[in-house]
Amino acid sequence: MDKFVIDGGRKLFGEVRLQSAKNSVLPLLAASILTDRRVTICEAPAITDVSCMAQILRELGAEVTFQGNNVTIDSANACSHKISSALTKELRSSVFMLGSLLTRFHRAVIAYPGGCDIGLRPIDIHLNALKRLGVNITERDGYIYCECDRLRGAEIPIDFPSVGATENILLAAVKAEGTTTLQGAAKEPEIVDLQNFLNQMGAKVRGAGTDTIEVEGVKTLGGVEYFPIKDRIEAGTYLIACAICGGEVEVNGVKPENIGLLLHKLRENGCKIHTKNDKIKIASYGRLKCNRRIETMPFPGFPTDLQAQITALNTVCEGGALIVENLFETRFKYVPELQKMGADIEVRGRNAFVRGVNKLHGATVLAGDLRGGAALVIAALAADGVTEVLDLSYLDRGYSDLQGKLRSLGSEIKRVRI
Numbered sequence: 001m002d003k004f005v006i007d008g009g010r011k012l013f014g015e016v017r018l019q020s021a022k023n024s025v026l027p028l029l030a031a032s033i034l035t036d037r038r039v040t041i042c043e044a045p046a047i048t049d050v051s052c053m054a055q056i057l058r059e060l061g062a063e064v065t066f067q068g069n070n071v072t073i074d075s076a077n078a079c080s081h082k083i084s085s086a087l088t089k090e091l092r093s094s095v096f097m098l099g100s101l102l103t104r105f106h107r108a109v110i111a112y113p114g115g116c117d118i119g120l121r122p123i124d125i126h127l128n129a130l131k132r133l134g135v136n137i138t139e140r141d142g143y144i145y146c147e148c149d150r151l152r153g154a155e156i157p158i159d160f161p162s163v164g165a166t167e168n169i170l171l172a173a174v175k176a177e178g179t180t181t182l183q184g185a186a187k188e189p190e191i192v193d194l195q196n197f198l199n200q201m202g203a204k205v206r207g208a209g210t211d212t213i214e215v216e217g218v219k220t221l222g223g224v225e226y227f228p229i230k231d232r233i234e235a236g237t238y239l240i241a242c243a244i245c246g247g248e249v250e251v252n253g254v255k256p257e258n259i260g261l262l263l264h265k266l267r268e269n270g271c272k273i274h275t276k277n278d279k280i281k282i283a284s285y286g287r288l289k290c291n292r293r294i295e296t297m298p299f300p301g302f303p304t305d306l307q308a309q310i311t312a313l314n315t316v317c318e319g320g321a322l323i324v325e326n327l328f329e330t331r332f333k334y335v336p337e338l339q340k341m342g343a344d345i346e347v348r349g350r351n352a353f354v355r356g357v358n359k360l361h362g363a364t365v366l367a368g369d370l371r372g373g374a375a376l377v378i379a380a381l382a383a384d385g386v387t388e389v390l391d392l393s394y395l396d397r398g399y400s401d402l403q404g405k406l407r408s409l410g411s412e413i414k415r416v417r418i
């Protein structure tokens with residue numbers, strides 16, 4: 001097991017080369033088995049969630065090859081529609097496989113999905129939507145059994161804009177008979193990316209990015225070579241790291257409007273933000289001010305995947321902040337670790353009250369989930385003295401070469417095997 005040893009207090013300067021978006025690449029990998037033709041996803045990030053998804057595809061009988069960071073999936077010989085519990089428990093995104101397995105084989109068996117332990121994460125919206133497309137679903141012994149004679153297009157209203165459910169419905173509807181209309185869809189940029197990918201395979205999907213998506217079922221889908229969008233959450237993480245440390249950092253490849261609310265909040269802190277096309281540059285000097293209130297919401301609201309990082313920033317700003325987590329009920333699990341570093345935070349239910357302190361200090365902390373882990377790294381970069389961040393397995397799921405990228409910006413961070 002590895003740990004990070006971080007000697008805090010250095011300003012950050014430079015440009016970060018962003019990875020492709022984790023939350024795009026995972027559903028695109030699931031989508032790759034919709035066709036028996038070759039699919040290449042270019043510049044996939046070197047993160048364990050991607051290798052885990054590749055392993056799931058191999059279990060189904062697909063050939064998955066990596067050439068550098070390009071991953072090619074040839075599922076011509078795929079014959080299995082069952083995903084073992086060992087793999088689904090590793091990775092929540094395995095739930096997307098339901099939609100694509102149903103399209104490909106008209107049947108799917110998966111164990112209840114796992115992923116970061118950040119709340120209940122039910123999948124009722126996914127399952128109810130699949131039923132409307134004509135799928136019979138039974139659950140027994142921790143497995144979900146889905147089957148249908150054929151998929152039929154339908155009107156699907158969903159109560160909450162779930163990202164995963166929206167993606168799963170697209171994957172199940174692309175070859176369904178007739179038209180599917182999804183109302184109340186999630187509007188995240190990664191859903192637009194999935195639409196573009198599917199349409200390049202020959203699908204007829206329109207409306208992604210709005211709350212109504214229409215899918216006209218097609219008979220066949222072909223292969224595709226695709227460059228996914230860049231990771232806006234990774235971009236946000238480095239921008240927040242620069243905000244807390246001071247300095248000037250540039251990220252390239254993310255549309256500013258895709259992290260619009262973060263940029264607004266960083267300006268409110270007192271950072272200077274310049275944007276030009278897909279370039280975002282932050283400059284941070286002097287003591288920053290707390291954000292009065294940040295509330296996580298589905299896109300275009302403030303992303304829950306940046307909640308922990310912006311909370312870490314607020315711990316050393318002047319004043320106080322209220323952070324409200326509306327998406328995942330246990331997403332404040334990192335708070336006790338930040339408290340070990342001197343942060344003054346009180347959590348009550350879905351609210352965290354932050355009182356800014358002058359400085360954090362080094363400590364030994366445990367990264368218990370992906371974004372909470374990123375918050376600890378961010379705090380450590382700005383803290384006085386040395387911090388050890390233990391258990392990098394969650395960080396490795398979502399950030400490629402975190403220490404290399406931070407070192408190139410001038411921070412003192414080492415990865416050590418223990």
Ligand code: UD1
Nearest residue numbers: 023093121122123124125126162163164165304305327328
């Ligand atoms: C995706 C992202 C994750 C991000 C989240 C919210 C991927 C691989 N992961 O996760 O990084 O934090 O969106 O932006 O893209 N819900 C239900 N029933 C369901 C489905 C969801 O009640 O059937 C609830 C969840 O418990 C949660 C909320 O809806 O409270 C949002 O979940 P959802 O948008 O589905 O998140 P994921 O797709 O799991």
